[in-house]
Amino acid sequence: MPSLSLRINLDPDGRIGPGKIELLEKIAAYGSISEGARQMEMSYKHAWDLVEEMNKLFGKPLVAAQTGGKRGGGAQLTQVGLAVVTRFRAIERAATSAAAQHMEALQSEIEAG
């Protein structure tokens, strides 16, 4: 059964989609960029690059990281970061729900055609 996947286009050429959102969620859940990267099965560098890209994209940081300190450091989502994740999921739900009947119809048309 086909599913919907959406991304938001910002600025000239900046997009944010399911991948970056999931990374943000992992970072929030584990309090660390590197642990989030492991959960996503990507290199720390890749995750860090994505975070950096998002921070620049929105003008304000979505992730705030501390270096050193207890357990070596860590990272949390900023208010903006949390808002982005929450809104994205909400948009996803609304869009999927609104498209549901069209998706079924499409499925039928493919099988019939």
Place this chain on the structure above:
Amino acid sequence: MPSLSLRINLDPDGRIGPGKIELLEKIAAYGSISEGARQMEMSYKHAWDLVEEMNKLFGKPLVAAQTGGKRGGGAQLTQVGLAVVTRFRAIERAATSAAAQHMEALQSEIEAG
């Protein structure tokens, strides 16, 4: 102002998004893969690869091409092809409309946060 862009995930790993849909529309409008490619400012090969990919993806051809003949040949959308384009645009409209208020809210949250 951020905009929404969506794609449909089919089968294990097959997606169809705005680019392929627009190509289908161009092919339908001009009755030719190569003219569609020119309109999209992409190489004929690229367009052909995309068509081939879609035809395999859906199991049935979305584009039917004739070689030789009047004006050297041509291509039209099949019923399935037309259905896919129509439904995709409908899904796009429904999703964009459903997400509109969330998009505005997100915009505000970014500026405020």
Place this chain on the structure above:
DNA sequence: GATCGCTATGTGTAAACGAATATGACGCTC
């Protein structure tokens, strides 16, 4: 002050992608 885990950043190589080019088949048109 030694340790530890994490952030932060650079570098080089491999793989994926896209553009361009070349060639052949086909069947109207003239």
Place this chain on the structure above:
DNA sequence: GAGCGTCATATTCGTTTACACATAGCGATC
């Protein structure tokens, strides 16, 4: 039947992207 425009397909080549590796810095904790 020569020419033309299109579909169909393979090959080459340069660029961009992705990825692995390598390393430096940080600072609370013990």
